[in-house]
Amino acid sequence: ASENACYNSIVSKKNQLLLLGLKSIHLITIKPWKERLASLVRDGLFVEAIELGLQFYEGKARAVVGLTGPLKKRKEAIMEQIIDTLLGFVDIKLLVNKPTNIPEMELENYYKAIAKVAFDCCVRIKKYDLLFGTIYDTFCGEGSLSKSVFLELLYNHVIEGRIRDIRTLVSKDLIDHYHKKGNMKDLEQCILNINPLSLDIHRVIEMCWSQHLYDAMIHVYNNGLHDYTTPLLELLLQLRATLKKRKSLPEHYQKIGHALLVYIRCCVSGLAYPTGNIPSDKILLAKTSIYETLLTRQNSHDPSDKFTYPHIRTLLQFDAREFLNVLAFAFEEKDFDLVQAGEDLPGIPTRQLIVDILLRVMLHERLIQFTPSQVGSLFTFLARQGAKHRSSIKVDGDIYDQVLTYFTKTDEDVVNEERQQAVLELWHSGVLKKFDEERLLVMADSARFYRLCELLYEKKRQYGKVLSCYFKDPHRRHQAFSYIHQIMTDDQFTEPDKEECTVAVMENCDILLKTDVRATAQLIVMDFPLEVAEVTYKLQNNTDLQFELLKGIFDPKSSSKQEIQPPSHVAERYIELLCQYQPEVVYNFLRTNDNYRLEEALDICAMARLLDATAYLLERTGDVKGAFKLILDTLRSELDNFGEKYCNEIGANTQFSSSVEHIQTILQALLQLCQRNSTRVNEKSRQTMWLPVFDMVLSMPNKFKRSINNDLLDVFKTLIADVLNSMMGYIKLPDILQKIIEDPSYESGQFKDIKPIILGMLDTYNYEETLLKTTNHILIHDVQLSLTNLYSLSHRGVVADNDCCCLCDRPAAIESCTEGISDDVIVFSCSHLYHCSCLGISGSTTLGITCLLCDKTAKPSLTHQTRLTSTPRGEELNKSNRKQTKEDTINLDYYQLQSLKTLNRTASISDNVPVMELRLAPPRIEN
Secondary structure (H helix, E strand, C coil), rough: CCHHHHCCCCECCCCEEEECCCCCCEECCCCHHHHHHCCCCCCCCHHHHHHHHHHHHHHCCCCCCCCCCCCCHHHHHHHHHHHHHHHHHHHHHHHCCCCCCCCCCHHHHHHHHHHHHHHHHHHHCCCHHHHHHHHHHHHCCCCCHHCCCHHHHHHHHHHHCCCCCHHHHHHHHHHHHHHHHHHHHHHHHHHHHHCHHHHHHHHHHHHHHHHCCHHHHHHHHHHCCCCCCHHHHHHHHHHHHHHHHCCCCCHHHHHHHHHHHHHHHHHCCCCCCCCCCCHHHHHHHHHHHHHHHCCCCCCCCCCCCCCCHHHHHHHHHHHHHHHHHHHHHHCHHHHHHHHHCCCCCCCCHCCCCHHHHHHHHHHCCCCCCCHHHHHHHHHHHHHHHHHHHHCCCCCCCHHHHHHHHHHHHHCCCCCCHHHHHHHHHHHHHHHHHHHHHHHHHHHHHHHCCHHHHHHHHCCCCCHHHHHHHHCCCCCCCCCCHHHHHHHHHCCCCCCHHHHHHHHHHHHHHHHHHHHCCCHHHHHHHHHCCCHHHHHHHHHHCCHHHHHHHEEEEEEEHHHCCCCCCCCHHHHHHHHHHHHHHHHHHHHHHHHHCCCCCCCHHHHHHHHHCCCHHHHHHHHHHHCCCHHHHHHHHHHHHHHHHHHHHHHHCCCCHHHHHHHHHHHHHHHHHHHHHHHHCCCCCCCHHHHHHHHHHHHHHHHHHHHHCCCCHHHHHHHHHHHHHHHHCCCCCCCCCHHHHHHHHHHHHCCCCHHHHHHHHHHHHHHHHHHHHHHHHHHHHHEEEEEEHHHHHHHHCCCCCCCCCCEEEECCCCCCCCCCCCCCCCCCCEEECCCEEEEEEHHHCCCCCCCCCCCCCCCCCCCCCCCCCCECCCCHHHHHHHHHCCCCCCEEEEECCCCHHHHHHHHHHHCCCCCCCHHHHCCCCCCCCCC
């Protein structure tokens, strides 16, 4: 029966799934998409039904049944169902199931939840007529609260750019809503993000004028009416009327002026104001409208205004510098180049026309008195544009003379750098070539145009004066270092040029030092090593600056680049300054440098009472005993003073810790001195050196045994442990132990006083013994393993890659012509074969013979040589199986013999461990 059982079977067909169980059959069917939506609606799940319908519409739903036909028809069918569901949802929520008697805040959230569903649905299916038609009317019918919720949610979608086209009635309500709230900033953003064609343009423009929403007003004119002239003209007239009445503009009119400048710049660049881009078919209209308005010769709106080019005058009066910057930006457009080339672009003026108008307004017709700053801005504009567009802008030479005179005689320092840059541009363009260079140089120097002076001096190859320009210019002094280095290292400069540079540097080294001491030191090290002494001498009255300079010269990074070391007296001066400013660095400097005289350095350190440095120099002069005595006496004195000062004090403080660190520093210097010299003397001399140190520190606990300061005694125990750890590698342990036992400090015989010291010594002894045995065992094992490998290699068969000798090219088994017997052969591990006679070998001596083809260094090769005695039988076997049947004579090569000698030396070492004296790092003895 089990073979024919069919329960737990599953069969699928289209949208049905059959499940056969033990007692019943189950049928699972996927409903068509309309029934799925209707099922959710019947259960009151309108939001879920709308979301499922949107998934059907966007093609994201799965297991869709019953939806056939072209994509457009499918979407239309789905959209119809979504709209019906959405309208039913809004009606039920707002008309049928609307909550009553709840707080206004909760009711507002209720409306907001419904509006979010409606907005999301209509935006995704792009049914804005439904959103702003039936749904908006339904919200409006429920009162002002629901309407305001709808409008504020609409505002968010407008600002985010999801909705731009709005029904005119709705846009009017939206603008009125924010106008009543008094939030002008949100109102302006709303107008800027709505398609102007959706607005009541006349009403919106009036509102913008009344509320000073100039950005919104310009946006509506440009994008709604394609009018780029009216907003510019109206604002210019307002600004001009105010400038006639007042000298200082109120903030409101300053806002108008700045908006105009930005608007002009955007339009001439093809950009929409305040954001975006102008449509490509309207760019030329925008540009021509701007230029025609600006270049209007007479003010037709005010016949009493007799000034020519009133709009140009207005903008120049408002902010000449910024307006000229706008024109400079506009001059970069290709339209001017096309007009200059002869192409017909109606409404686009030439650069020359604009420049002529500016000159006429500001210089020729002095109907309005412009300030020197405004005139200076014009000259800067002319200088830069004349240099950049020489082919399209022609200016009378007298104008450039006025420009240069104005720039070089002005007393204002605010825009001095900008004017210098303008003059430099004129120079590079060649406009100033007709000017007398000497006159130009005098004018530039009086105006402090040091970069222009630099160019003129470089042209004359007066590099000393070029450097003076760098020194005079406080903003460019740091650049002098790189320029000097370039002169001294570049081959394009001659020797007289370099000499002139050297003289200038030496004369102005104080300026370089005040600018950057370390950079000056680097410069002297790399380019003027012979002038170190002279520069140092010049600073003898300023020790602080002298020290910083020498610190940079003797810096390790700088010293590595020095080809010529500073004189010894300079190094000694630096040691003297180090003793004064950084005495802790003197010792390290003495160790890492040797370009000083020992006697003079010793006198300097001794006068400064630098213990470690003085001892090091005494040691270098060969007076090791003097150095040892100096440090030992100092340590003894410091220990006595330390013990007397703190023996009756309880507890440690900061001063106590500082004294301990000072003593430990002296002790370490003494121990290092002993360690450095212990390897150079015999055992008796080592004891003479180490034992006095040990005696001194060992006597300290007994000397101050009545002290009530336990911290003091702990310090002494620590010092004893440090000395023991340092001397154990140089003094025999029995001698140290005997010294401890005989010391009067432990005459009481109490083992507890010396127990830590003795146990520490024994631990060290055991550690060294174990370490030595382990090392010997590893060494012997390694040698044995190496010898075994060499021996196995020497017994390995070697097969020649050719049957002929590599020298004479004769067969291996050839008889000697003189003796009539077969000649012996040698086969190396590289498979090269030679006759012994060809190698000049007689007898069985093959030691030191290597392959002539492979040996490149003339040293014995790591090859294994096997000597074969050729016989007819051996020749036959060699040809058939290439096996050796004769007895082999094994010979060791050079490296094998060296390894064997090493093994013999190791084997001769006695098992008595103390015989071998190792300098090992023992474990520290804890006090």
